[in-house]
Amino acid sequence: MVLLEITLPDPEATRSFGERLAAILPPGAAICLFGEMGAGKTTLVQGIARGLGIREPVASPTFTLVHEYQSTPPLYHIDLYRLEEAELDDLGLDEYLENEGIACIEWPDKMAVLPSPRLEIHLTGEDGRQARLEAVxxxxxxxxxxFMKSAGSGD
Ligand SMILES: Nc1ncnc2c1ncn2[C@@H]1O[C@H](COP(=O)(O)OP(=O)(O)OP(=O)(O)O)[C@@H](O)[C@H]1O
Ligand SMILES: [Mg+2]
Structure with a gap:
C-alpha cells in the first residue's frame, strides 16, 4: 500500500524527512531502502539517526555490514551492497529484525526474503529526489x- 510520495529537493530535505519519520516509526520497524547507487539511502538514514538523537556521524558500514547505534530505540544501519550470497546466513540479520530496534536496510534486495512487516522507501530522481513510502x-x-500530523509537514 502506497502511504505517501514526497519531493526532496536537496540532501537536507532528505535528512529532515528521515528525522520526521523517526518520530513516528513503530518500535521494531524494518525499513527497506530501495534506490540506485547514490539515490540518497544513507542520507535518509542520517536523518533517521538525527531524529533518534544520535550525534555520531552516520556513514555506510563498509568493513562490517551492520552499524549499531545505542539510541532509544536502537538503530541498526545495515548495508548489504557488499554482501556475498554465501554470507547471508552467517550475518544473523534476524537478530536485528526481531527486537525493538529500528533496522534500516540498504540494498534489501540482497536478502533471500524481505522482512515482513516492513516499510519500503523507494528513492528516485537525479536533480533532487522523490521518495515513495509503501507499507507491507x-x-x-x-x-x-x-507523518501528516507531524510539525512542519507543509502539506
Ligand atoms: N534529495 C536529494 N537531492 C539531491 N541530492 C541528494 C538528495 N539526497 C541525497 N543526495 C546526495 O546524493 C549523494 C548520494 O547519497 P547517499 O550516499 O545517501 O546515497 P546512497 O543511496 O546511500 O548511495 P549508495 O548506493 O552508494 O549507498 C550524496 O552526495 C547526497 O548528498
Ligand atoms: Mg549508502
Missing part, C-alpha cells in the same frame, strides 16, 4: 497519518 503489513498503516 498493517504495522505501518499509521505512518501516513502520523
Amino acid at each position: 503489513g498493517e504495522a505501518f498503516e499509521g505512518v501516513r497519518k502520523g
Whole structure:
C-alpha cells in the first residue's frame, strides 16, 4: 500500500524527512531502502539517526555490514551492497529484525526474503529526489497519518 510520495529537493530535505519519520516509526520497524547507487539511502538514514538523537556521524558500514547505534530505540544501519550470497546466513540479520530496534536496510534486495512487516522507501530522481513510502503489513498503516500530523509537514 502506497502511504505517501514526497519531493526532496536537496540532501537536507532528505535528512529532515528521515528525522520526521523517526518520530513516528513503530518500535521494531524494518525499513527497506530501495534506490540506485547514490539515490540518497544513507542520507535518509542520517536523518533517521538525527531524529533518534544520535550525534555520531552516520556513514555506510563498509568493513562490517551492520552499524549499531545505542539510541532509544536502537538503530541498526545495515548495508548489504557488499554482501556475498554465501554470507547471508552467517550475518544473523534476524537478530536485528526481531527486537525493538529500528533496522534500516540498504540494498534489501540482497536478502533471500524481505522482512515482513516492513516499510519500503523507494528513492528516485537525479536533480533532487522523490521518495515513495509503501507499507507491507498493517504495522505501518499509521505512518501516513502520523507523518501528516507531524510539525512542519507543509502539506
Ligand atoms: N534529495 C536529494 N537531492 C539531491 N541530492 C541528494 C538528495 N539526497 C541525497 N543526495 C546526495 O546524493 C549523494 C548520494 O547519497 P547517499 O550516499 O545517501 O546515497 P546512497 O543511496 O546511500 O548511495 P549508495 O548506493 O552508494 O549507498 C550524496 O552526495 C547526497 O548528498
Ligand atoms: Mg549508502
